[in-house]
Amino acid sequence: AGNAKMVSNWMLSELLRYLNDDKRTIESCPVSPDGLASLLKLIEAGTISGKIAKKVFSTMYAGKNNDAAGIVKAQGLVQIDDSEALGEIIKQVLAAHPEEVEKLQQGKTKIFGFLVGQVMRQTRGKANPGLVNDLLGQELAAKTAKNQPPSVSGS
Incomplete structure (x- = not known):
């Protein structure tokens, strides 16, 4: 994702909060760097909102799936832009x-x-x-x- 501020906000707020809650290190994070990048690209493209992204991240972190776009599609979470x-x-x-x-x-x-x-x-x-x-x-x-x-x- 190209937006450095958004990436750092996600790393500092969401990712580290989950890791701290589980007493995990970044190395043992169930969300791959590519998975996080794909999630942030969906926010940047306006496909999903930040609020929806948090739900998707939660699913990804639970280890169920690292495919952000797939989760969004499967759960019908695409943002309404009509x-x-x-x-x-x-x-x-x-x-x-x-x-x-x-x-x-x-x-x-x-x-x-x-x-x-x-x-x-x-x-x-x-x-x-x-x-x-x-x-x-x-x-x-x-x-x-x-x-x-x-x-x-x-x-």
């Missing part, structure tokens, strides 16, 4: 939470995170979080524009 599909889910979430949408339009910005969370829950964590943020922002902006009274221009 704007139309996510747009429909976002519309459903907004329709189900009119009070929260109203509070957000009144300036309570923390509600945005709640709505993102609802979309992530609907997709069982498989939605691309960056895309959800963008699409949700666009949908809310469109809703807000529709709710504004038309401006009266002229003298």
Whole structure:
């Protein structure tokens, strides 16, 4: 994987945490360097999110399989990047939470995170979080524009 910061974060947080919990050395790690590299490439390519990668890593570490792509495919963990599909889910979430949408339009910005969370829950964590943020922002902006009274221009 080309992203050095991501690699070091994974080595320091996930990999070392697992090794420490099991009192293992890096040499006895059940995840091969190639296995870890393939997992990180899936994150980098946007195929899976970091959260999903942690589940895949757990399976790999348990010694069941070192093929990250195979695990992702077998467990149906590919990230949802389809704007139309996510747009429909976002519309459903907004329709189900009119009070929260109203509070957000009144300036309570923390509600945005709640709505993102609802979309992530609907997709069982498989939605691309960056895309959800963008699409949700666009949908809310469109809703807000529709709710504004038309401006009266002229003298």
